[in-house]
Amino acid sequence: MEFSLAERPIALSDRRWPDAGVTRVPFWVYTDVALYEREQERIFRGPSWSYVALAAEIPEAGDFVRTSVGDVPVIVTRDRKGAVHVVVNRCAHRGVVVCNAASGNATTFTCPYHQWQYASDGRLLGLPFKKGVGGHGGMPADFDNAEHGLQQLCVIERNGVVFASFDHGLASLEEYLGPTNLGWFDRVFDGRPLRVLGYQRQTVPANWKLMFENIKDPYHASLLHVFLVTFGLFRADNPSKTQMDATGQHSVLVSQRSEQREVTGTDDIKRVRHDLVLRDPTLLDPVREFPGSATVVMQTIWPNLIVQQQSNTLAMRQLVTRSVDEFELHWTYFGYESDDEEMTQRRLRQANLMGPAGLVSIDDSEVMRLAQQGAAVGQHHEALLEMGGADLDDTDHMVTEVAIRAFYDHYRTVMEL
Ligand SMILES: [Fe+2]
Incomplete structure (x- = not known):
């Protein structure tokens, strides 16, 4: 097929990041298919800890949940002895998914195609007609089950949160997060046993980085x-801060709800609706439960996790990439086993702000869709990230895009862009 000059795809090797650095993000980072493939290889299958599950989802021996690391399907299992494993959900024989249930209890997984059977840790236990039938056929004499298991990922668990990596030589999670972000992580995951309250899933027609x-x-x-x-949950003049790790890959946004509900002196905010009232005020009845004064803490952990604490609603938001212009967002709402019924109900009520149809987060899904559309028709243009200047340092206000700049600073290093 003939391409005109304008239509010819640009090779990744010919892509060039704007000279202005990370105060610009070229729109092709959201649309280039070859770049997406490189992200899978270098980020999701590279040296990173991907969130895969809460240990509370698989409390008993044999429990499993099915999820993905990047776009690779995996199973998170707990074996008979209680150890957690993460294995690629892909038969070593012909590549068929060996586990189709979203979750369940099983100590073996059998491929539906030719019934190759695997253990919780991915070991190939056996396969039909291995020695042939009536002296005919079968696998070669030197076929070794040990060489044909499900691919195993490296697994790490901290205070009930399970991460996995294709890289078996990665630093500890503690080192990976760095002291500041580890501190914020441990604020929510302080060792108390967690209780899963529910799930929501959505597909967002946008690139995962958005x-x-x-x-x-x-x-x-x-x-x-x-x-x-x-309703006064977040104002531009609330005390707040943004803190990155040394690489810029992880960050946390922290803010404190103002006592003052009435919004004043903020002419830039056109969206305050003085005519709106909550018919059920218990939707917003936050109680302080963590040390310190922060009421919203949103932490992003490279490459696939957002830890959400908005008032008393706690959730893991797991990013699952599907293609260059689509990702899934898996929300796992949780509390603590020690919560009383009142607290559990409060967490569930406040969860109405979040999720695919959440009173707050529905706005984000919609603007991500619109941003993707803008990128798709703006290939030779770039996004502007100058709010707060060009620096990459921690800040103590909200009028900044520093954490996005820091993210792309690290991204460019990993992706060699
Ligand atoms: Fe938002």
Whole structure:
């Protein structure tokens, strides 16, 4: 097929990041298929700890959940002895998915195609007609089951949160997160046993990086989200801060709800709706439960996790990449086993702010869709990230895009862009 000059795809090797550095993000990072493939290899199958599950989802021997690391399907299992494993959900024989249930209890997994059977840790236990039938056929005499198991990932668990990596030589999670972000992680995951309250899943027609950008962007929160500003959960003048790790790959946005519900002196915020009232005020009845004064803590952990604490609603948001212009967001809402019924109900009520149809987060899904559309028709243009200047340092206000710049600073290093 003949391409005209304008239509010819640009090779990744010919891509060039704008000279202005990370105050610009070229729109092709959201649309280039070859770049997406390189992300899978270098980020999701590379030296990173991907969140896969809460240990509370698989409490008993034999429990498993099915999930993905990047776009690779995996199974998170607990074996007979209680050890957690993460194995690729792909038969070593012909590549068929060996586990189709979203979750369950099983100590073996059998491929539906030719019934190759695997243990919880991925070992190939056996396969039909291995020695042939009536002296005919079968596998070669030197076929060794030990060489044909499900691919095993390296697994790490901290205070009930399970991470996995294709890289078996990676630093510990503690080292990976760095002291500041580890501190925020441990604030929620302080060792108390967790209780899973429910799940929501959605498909977002946008590149996965837009989700991280959204959470790393305090600038939008007081502008886009009518609900947050109208009901006083988030204001641009709330005490707040952004803190990165040394690499810029992880970050946390922390803010403190103002006592003052009425929004004043903020002409830039057009979306405050003074005519709106909550018919059920118990939707917003936050109680302080963590040390310190922060009421919203949103942490992004490279490459696939957002830890959400908005008032008393706690959730893991797991990013699952599907293609260059689509990702799934898996929400796992949780509390603690020690919560009383009142607290559990409070967490569930406040969860109405979140999820695919959440009073707040529905806005984000919609703008990510729109951002993707803009990128798709703006291939030769770039996004502007100058709010708060060009620096990459921690800040103590919300009028900044520093965490997004820091993310892309690290991204460019990993991706060699
Ligand atoms: Fe948002």
